[in-house]
Amino acid sequence: MKIVCYECGKEQKDGNFVYRCSCGGLLEVIHDFTGLDAEKLKRLFAQRLSERMSVYASGVWSYKELIHPELAESDIVTKYEGNTGLYRSEQIRSALGIRELWLKAQSENPSGSFKDNGMTVAISHGRALGFERFTCTSTGNTSSSLAMYAALAEKEAIALVPRKQISLNKVLQTLAYGAKVIGFDGTYDDGIRFYERYGRELGVYICNSINPFRIEGQKSIVYEMAQSLNWELPDWIVIPGGALSNVTALGKGLQDMLELGFIRRMPKVAVVQAEGASPFHMMMSQGKRNLEPVERPSTIASAMNIGNPPSWSKARDFLSRTGGETCSVTDEEIMEAKALVDRSGIGCEPASAATVAGVWKLIAEKKIGAEESVACILTGNLLKDTDVLREYLLKDGRAQMLAADLTVESLERLIRGS
Numbered sequence: 001m002k003i004v005c006y007e008c009g010k011e012q013k014d015g016n017f018v019y020r021c022s023c024g025g026l027l028e029v030i031h032d033f034t035g036l037d038a039e040k041l042k043r044l045f046a047q048r049l050s051e052r053m054s055v056y057a058s059g060v061w062s063y064k065e066l067i068h069p070e071l072a073e074s075d076i077v078t079k080y081e082g083n084t085g086l087y088r089s090e091q092i093r094s095a096l097g098i099r100e101l102w103l104k105a106q107s108e109n110p111s112g113s114f115k116d117n118g119m120t121v122a123i124s125h126g127r128a129l130g131f132e133r134f135t136c137t138s139t140g141n142t143s144s145s146l147a148m149y150a151a152l153a154e155k156e157a158i159a160l161v162p163r164k165q166i167s168l169n170k171v172l173q174t175l176a177y178g179a180k181v182i183g184f185d186g187t188y189d190d191g192i193r194f195y196e197r198y199g200r201e202l203g204v205y206i207c208n209s210i211n212p213f214r215i216e217g218q219k220s221i222v223y224e225m226a227q228s229l230n231w232e233l234p235d236w237i238v239i240p241g242g243a244l245s246n247v248t249a250l251g252k253g254l255q256d257m258l259e260l261g262f263i264r265r266m267p268k269v270a271v272v273q274a275e276g277a278s279p280f281h282m283m284m285s286q287g288k289r290n291l292e293p294v295e296r297p298s299t300i301a302s303a304m305n306i307g308n309p310p311s312w313s314k315a316r317d318f319l320s321r322t323g324g325e326t327c328s329v330t331d332e333e334i335m336e337a338k339a340l341v342d343r344s345g346i347g348c349e350p351a352s353a354a355t356v357a358g359v360w361k362l363i364a365e366k367k368i369g370a371e372e373s374v375a376c377i378l379t380g381n382l383l384k385d386t387d388v389l390r391e392y393l394l395k396d397g398r399a400q401m402l403a404a405d406l407t408v409e410s411l412e413r414l415i416r417g418s
C-alpha cells in the first residue's frame with residue numbers, strides 16, 4: 001500500500017501525514033492487489049456476513065483486505081458501521097417511471113450518515129499514527145461522525161463549523177458526543193482552506209475527505225451494494241455532490257472491483273448538485289477542465305453547501321472515463337423528492353433527496369433511460385435537519401399535528417375527516 005499524489009504521482013511518507021503534495025495535488029492510497037483471488041475473497045466476505053462482535057462485523061472492515069490491509073486489528077475503532085439497507089420502493093419507482101430502483105440507506109449508519117464508512121478508517125489510521133487530536137471542518141455530518149469515533153477512541157475531537165446555513169441538529173449531535181465545536185464566519189470551503197494551510201502547525205489529524213483514508217473507507221458503500229446484489233450492479237448509481245468524496249470513493253471502489261474481477265462491467269455514475277452550489281455540474285456540463293469555485297454557495301440542502309469541492313479533479317476524471325453524468329436541481333425539487341422518500345418509510349435528509357430529484361431530471365433529459373436500473377445513495381438520516389422539516393411540513397401546511405379530546409366521537413370525526 002502506498003500513498004501517492006493524485007496529480008503528479010509522487011509518493012508520500014505516511015508518518016509525516018500531509019494532505020496535499022508539494023505540487024498542490026490531493027493524495028490517494030494505491031493498493032497492490034496482485035495475488036488476491038476474487039473468488040476466495042467473495043467467499044470470505046460472504047462468511048463475514050455472520051460475524052457479530054469482531055471488527056469484521058463492520059460493513060467497512062469486512063472488506064479490510066481492499067481498504068487498509070496493513071492496519072492492526074487492535075487499532076481499529078469501529079461501531080459496526082455500514083451494513084445499511086438496500087431498499088426497493090414501488091412508490092418512488094413508479095413516481096420516477098424507471099424500470100428498477102434501489103435506495104441504499106447510508107442514513108442507517110451509527111451517526112446517521114455515510115461519513116461513518118470513511119471516518120472509522122480515518123480515525124483508526126490516525127490513532128495508529130499516534131495522533132491525540134482529531135479534527136474536521138464540517139456542515140455537520142462529518143463533525144458528528146468524527147465526534148462519535150473520537151469519543152469511542154477516547155481522543156479529543158475539534159470541529160470547525162460555519163456559523164450559518166448548517167443544521168442545529170448536527171451541531172447538537174457533535175456537541176453531545178463531547179467534541180469542541182468552533183463556529184466561524186464562512187463556509188466549509190473556508191474551513192478546508194484554513195486546515196490545508198495550518199493543520200500541520202496545529203498538530204491535528206484532519207478527518208475531512210482530503211484525507212485519503214476517508215475515501216478508502218467510503219469505497220465500502222459500493223462494495224456492500226455489489227455484494228447485496230450478488231455482484232451485479234444496476235446501470236446507474238446516483239449520488240449527491242458536495243465535497244465530491246462520494247463520487248471519488250465510489251469511482252475508486254468500482255475500479256477496484258472491476259480490476260479484481262468482482263464485477264464484469266462498470267455502471268454509470270451520476271452526480272447531482274443543488275443549483276445554488278453546483279460548481280462541479282457547471283464545469284462538467286460546459287466541458288471545462290478546471291473548476292471555477294462558487295463564492296457564495298447557497299442551498300437548503302446544507303450538507304451540499306459547498307462552493308469549492310476539494311475532490312473535483314478525481315471526480316472529473318472518473319466521470320469522464322466512464323461516461324457519467326451530472327445535473328443540478330432546485331431546492332424545491334429537492335424537497336419534493338424528500339417528501340416522496342420520507343413517505344416511502346425510508347426517509348432522508350435534503351441532500352440525499354437530491355438523488356431522486358436528479359433521476360427525475362436525468363430521465364427527462366433522456367440521459368437515463370426509463371428501461372434502465374438505478375440505485376440512489378441516501379447519505380443522511382431524516383432527523384439530521386428538523387428545521388428544514390418543520391419549515392416544509394408545518395409552516396406550509398403540508399402536514400399538521402391534529403388536536404382532539406380523547407373521546408370516541410372526536411377521534412372518529414378526525415379519522416373519518418368529517
Ligand SMILES: N[C@@H](CCOP(=O)(O)O)C(=O)O
Binds near residue numbers: 137143188208209245
Ligand atoms: N457535508 C459535509 C461536507 C463535506 O465534508 P468532507 O468531510 O466529506 O470533506 C459535512 O458533513 O461536513
